[in-house]
Amino acid sequence: MRHEYPDEQVRFVAKLYYIDHVSQPKVARLARVSQAKVSRLLAVARKRGIVRISVEDYEPRNRGLEQIVRDQFGLENAIVAKTAGHATGDVARATVGHIGAPLVSGLLPSSGTIAIAGGRTVKELADRLPGRDGRHLVVVQAMGGIDSSISEVDAMELGRSLVQRWGGRFLTLTTPAFVPDRAARDSFLRFPQIQAVWRRLDQADAALVGIGAMSDSAFVERGVLTPEDLDALRQSGAVGEICGRFLDHQGRECDTPWKDRVIGMDVSMLRKIPKVIAIAVGADKAQAVAAAARGGLIKTLVIDEAGAEALVAGKASRRRRPAKNKKL
Amino acid sequence: MRHEYPDEQVRFVAKLYYIDHVSQPKVARLARVSQAKVSRLLAVARKRGIVRISVEDYEPRNRGLEQIVRDQFGLENAIVAKTAGHATGDVARATVGHIGAPLVSGLLPSSGTIAIAGGRTVKELADRLPGRDGRHLVVVQAMGGIDSSISEVDAMELGRSLVQRWGGRFLTLTTPAFVPDRAARDSFLRFPQIQAVWRRLDQADAALVGIGAMSDSAFVERGVLTPEDLDALRQSGAVGEICGRFLDHQGRECDTPWKDRVIGMDVSMLRKIPKVIAIAVGADKAQAVAAAARGGLIKTLVIDEAGAEALVAGKASRRRRPAKNKKL
DNA sequence: AATATATCTGAATTGCTATTCAGATGATTG
DNA sequence: CAATCATCTGAATAGCAATTCAGATATATT
Numbered sequence: 001m002r003h004e005y006p007d008e009q010v011r012f013v014a015k016l017y018y019i020d021h022v023s024q025p026k027v028a029r030l031a032r033v034s035q036a037k038v039s040r041l042l043a044v045a046r047k048r049g050i051v052r053i054s055v056e057d058y059e060p061r062n063r064g065l066e067q068i069v070r071d072q073f074g075l076e077n078a079i080v081a082k083t084a085g086h087a088t089g090d091v092a093r094a095t096v097g098h099i100g101a102p103l104v105s106g107l108l109p110s111s112g113t114i115a116i117a118g119g120r121t122v123k124e125l126a127d128r129l130p131g132r133d134g135r136h137l138v139v140v141q142a143m144g145g146i147d148s149s150i151s152e153v154d155a156m157e158l159g160r161s162l163v164q165r166w167g168g169r170f171l172t173l174t175t176p177a178f179v180p181d182r183a184a185r186d187s188f189l190r191f192p193q194i195q196a197v198w199r200r201l202d203q204a205d206a207a208l209v210g211i212g213a214m215s216d217s218a219f220v221e222r223g224v225l226t227p228e229d230l231d232a233l234r235q236s237g238a239v240g241e242i243c244g245r246f247l248d249h250q251g252r253e254c255d256t257p258w259k260d261r262v263i264g265m266d267v268s269m270l271r272k273i274p275k276v277i278a279i280a281v282g283a284d285k286a287q288a289v290a291a292a293a294r295g296g297l298i299k300t301l302v303i304d305e306a307g308a309e310a311l312v313a314g315k316a317s318r319r320r321r322p323a324k325n326k327k328l
Numbered sequence: 329m330r331h332e333y334p335d336e337q338v339r340f341v342a343k344l345y346y347i348d349h350v351s352q353p354k355v356a357r358l359a360r361v362s363q364a365k366v367s368r369l370l371a372v373a374r375k376r377g378i379v380r381i382s383v384e385d386y387e388p389r390n391r392g393l394e395q396i397v398r399d400q401f402g403l404e405n406a407i408v409a410k411t412a413g414h415a416t417g418d419v420a421r422a423t424v425g426h427i428g429a430p431l432v433s434g435l436l437p438s439s440g441t442i443a444i445a446g447g448r449t450v451k452e453l454a455d456r457l458p459g460r461d462g463r464h465l466v467v468v469q470a471m472g473g474i475d476s477s478i479s480e481v482d483a484m485e486l487g488r489s490l491v492q493r494w495g496g497r498f499l500t501l502t503t504p505a506f507v508p509d510r511a512a513r514d515s516f517l518r519f520p521q522i523q524a525v526w527r528r529l530d531q532a533d534a535a536l537v538g539i540g541a542m543s544d545s546a547f548v549e550r551g552v553l554t555p556e557d558l559d560a561l562r563q564s565g566a567v568g569e570i571c572g573r574f575l576d577h578q579g580r581e582c583d584t585p586w587k588d589r590v591i592g593m594d595v596s597m598l599r600k601i602p603k604v605i606a607i608a609v610g611a612d613k614a615q616a617v618a619a620a621a622r623g624g625l626i627k628t629l630v631i632d633e634a635g636a637e638a639l640v641a642g643k644a645s646r647r648r649r650p651a652k653n654k655k656l
Numbered sequence: 657a658a659t660a661t662a663t664c665t666g667a668a669t670t671g672c673t674a675t676t677c678a679g680a681t682g683a684t685t686g
Numbered sequence: 687c688a689a690t691c692a693t694c695t696g697a698a699t700a701g702c703a704a705t706t707c708a709g710a711t712a713t714a715t716t
Contacts, residue, residue: 009388009572012412018383020426024673030423031412034696039674045383056378058339084340095358098348246614352703362666367704 005044013038016047060099065308066109066307069301072312073293077300078182079103080308092304097124100302102206104277105129107300108137112187112205115142116162117243118155119210119218121279126158126208126303129165132228137168140200141167142207143243143264147222171197175263177222177244190265201265206275212241213288216310220246240288242270242278242297247288251295270297277302283310290314335374341366342373352535374380382401388427393636399631400640403619405433405628408636420632421609422649425452428630430535433457434603438464440533443470443593444490445571446483446545446597447538449607453630454486455534457493465496468528470535471571471592475550499525503591505572506552508637510588529593536602537593537626540569541616561586568616570598570625579623598625605630611638618642 013031015311016022017038024042045051062080069078081099083092104125108114116126139162141155150156156172163170173189174197190196211217214234219225236255238246243264246254253259253267270276278298280289283306290311292298294320303311340361344350345366352370356363373379390408397406409427411420432453444454444467467481467490478484484500489500502525503516515523541548542562547553547575564582566574571592574582581587581595598604606626608617611634619640620626631639 008386009412011384012388012410015388016385016426018381022426022547022619023671023673029419030426032415032419035673036675036696037694040694043674050384053346053372054380055342056339058343060340060343075521080712082340087358089358091357098344098350098358100398125349146573162448351701354702363665363703364666364668364705368664371704 007048007050008055010041010048010050011043013041013052017042020311027176055251059209062305062308065305065312068312069308073290073297075293075299075301075302077107079300079302080285080306081302081304083304083306084203084208085299086199086306087304088306092306093124094123096126096279097302099155100125100279101128102130104300104302107275108166108208109205109275109278111136113138113140113200113203114285115140115204115207115209115273115274116155116159117142117207117209117264118146118151118153118158119279120153121281122208122210123153123158126162131161131165136168137163138200139166139168140164140171140197140204141173142201142209143262144173145155146177146219146224150223168219173197173201173263177264178219178258178261179263180261181257183261185260195322202269204269204273204327206277207265207270207273208277209242209270209279211278211280211285211298213282213285214238214240214285217241229258232256239291240285247295247297248289249287249294251291251297251302267295271295272291275299277313280307281293282307286310286314333369333375335378337368338376339379340435341369342379345370346379356613374509388631389622390636393557393633393640396640397631397636401618401629402624403621403627404628405429406636407630409630409632411632412632415632416610420634421452423448424607424609424630424632425454425456427454428453428607430458432628432630435534435603435605437533437603439464441466441468441528441531443468443529443532443535443537443601444483444487445470445537445592446474446486447540447607448477448481449563449609450538451535451605452487453479454490455488458494465494466528467491467496468499468501468525469501470529470530470537471590472501472503474505474552476549478573479550490550492504493511499528501525501529501591505592506547506586508589508591509585509592512593513588530597532597532601534605535593535598535601536571536607537598539606539608539613539616539620541589541610541613541627543563543612544567546570557586560584568613570620575623575625576620577595577615577619578624579619579621581624586625595625599623603627607631608635610635612639614642 013027016027016030023272024035024038028038062082062083065080066078079100081096083095087095114137139159143155143161145156146154159170172289175194179185179188213232217225217230220227220230233246233254233256236254236256237248239249240247244262245267246252246258274296277300278292279302281304284308340353344358346353352363352366356366388410390410393408394406397408407428409421409424415423442465465485469487471483473484474482477639487498503522507513507516515527545553545558548555548558561574561584564584565576566582568575571594572590574586574594576582604618605628606628607630609632613635
């Protein structure tokens with residue numbers, strides 16, 4: 001089969017376009033080809049290295065903050081993504097996802113089992129994980145379905161799209177995330193199909209999870225928890241949540257009825273997974289992140305600058321509180 | 329006055345765009361600015377050298393042919409522009425103009441007087457001559473107006489646009505190119521205004537001229553010469569033309585009535601100008617170019633590959649002819 | 657403090673580039 | 687020597703980038 005364009009032509013086009021700044025339609029005229037082909041020739045020029053574009057190093061991570069976060073919370077790894085003008089909300093999530101993705105990709109094993117949870121921030125990152133060949137990963141849903149619809153930020157969807165790009169296998173937890181009571185949960189977990197997935201989860205090599213704060217809970221938004229439920233959880237000392245597990249300041253699961261109604265990775269499972277990568281964006285996640293870290297549930301944290309700063313500041317304030325308590 | 333964008337922001341934007349291939353609208357979102365500003369930041373990045381784009385050398389000139397042409401015709405300088413797929417016509421003219429312009433710009437003096445003639449090819453080159461500050465050039469029209477309209481390829485227009493970019497002065501030859509007879513010409517040349525310009529021409533430091541073939545004459549096209557006139561000229565030995573001067577094989581002006589009816593630089597004027605840069609495109613110009621070169625009228629030749637090849641080949645054939653003549 | 661001047665900004669627009677599509681072309685196979 | 691396949695091609699198009707414009711903002715000047 002004939003193939004590849006002559007170097008001479010590629011260089012001719014590249015020179016006119018990149019050096020002389022002649023537009024593609026004009027280059028096309030001079031080179032006696034269509035504009036479409038000029039565009040293609042330029043792509044070839046870049047691929048072949050005939051055109052080289054280099055950008056002075058830009059450090060997208062706040063290394064100073066990373067160090068502090070890592071040390072204060074005993075994490076293996078912290079990735080603090082710089083955000084333009086301390087962006088918040090969607091913009092910050094996109095930035096953290098963009099910067100975190102290649103780094104997380106490097107952390108994930110190339111074979112074995114990965115547990116994945118849902119969330120907007122996890123989605124931003126997961127969508128940007130580069131596709132790779134030759135990986136034979138099993139991706140497992142870390143928590144049941146939040147409601148009967150599948151949102152594009154649900155673990156179900158993220159896992160599906162991941163294995164589509166990676167070519168592995170995706171195991172779903174075909175259960176709701178929250179069931180009425182302990183008995184219901186146990187009966188679900190007795191199903192052989194579900195049990196098998198549950199065992200995979202228990203032996204996962206890595207996990208990719210989000211961290212939920214007590215404000216703006218996605219569970220409340222989607223109607224599976226009421227604001228009153230959330231209040232009750234707060235009363236019981238909950239400061240945040242991972243995989244449906246509500247945590248107290250120390251990162252222990254709060255002892256509430258919900259504890260037995262969740263079908264999702266529990267605290268002890270997370271603790272023994274060698275690589276738990278948590279993603280969180282925003283200052284309001286600080287308490288929840290701190291709790292998860294303190295409980296040893298997460299090993300790597302991917303976070304934005306505002307979140308990291310709140311995290312570090314919050315740590316200091318919490319140190320003051322015990323001092324207050326001593327006064328009482 | 330405030331000025332210049334922070335390096336940090338420029339690098340941030342440049343990295344996203346050039347390394348991560350994120351589109352400008354998306355970069356804009358992440359950087360919290362408008363797409364317009366991203367475009368501007370990228371321009372700054374290129375200007376500051378934060379982004380460097382390098383293209384493997386492309387040699388736009390056919391050095392081998394240049395050498396042959398230079399040697400065979402005793403030229404100071406020959407520029408043979410490579411043309412994609414041996415392009416002809418407009419495309420070849422544009423290519424030669426594009427490649428020749430920066431080289432011609434380097435050859436032209438930065439002060440003094442430059443004579444300029446018209447022509448499609450001259451236009452292609454002149455339009456691409458880079459603007460330069462600090463030059464105090466006087467540009468002089470080398471030949472009268474061909475007809476009463478001013479076409480965009482006429483010396484009048486080219487000179488005007490050149491000094492507009494260069495900031496010099498443009499002197500026009502306010503006469504027709506062809507007048508009815510010698511007496512008319514002499515009377516024109518006696519006008520003090522015209523005489524002054526003529527004297528400038530006579531002392532020009534450089535000239536930029538096209539070369540006309542006996543086919544497809546612009547003069548015939550514009551109705552100042554009839555096809556019969558052209559035939560008569562051919563009968564008198566004319567093989568080409570410079571500034572309205574018809575030349576024989578040896579580059580001497582043909583002795584015809586037209587000789588005294590042209591108001592334009594003559595052969596002796598051209599011969600003594602230190603830098604005469606002639607531009608010609610196309611194989612059909614070969615004889616005319618050869619004649620001009622042989623007559624010592626031009627010092628530098630800018631030409632396309634097809635033209636140069638015809639030139640070289642023609643030279644060989646002309647050598648054969650004298651051999652024939654000996655037989656007679 | 658008020659004005660003048662220069663620069664900066666994003667919305668709209670224009671013009672350019674990358675991709676999609678349908679058809680052509682040439683290699684490869686039975 | 688078809689038939690098949692993969693690639694290549696330019697026209698059309700969808701999407702993207704550079705420029706223009708009018709208004710905003712900051713600095714310098716009086």
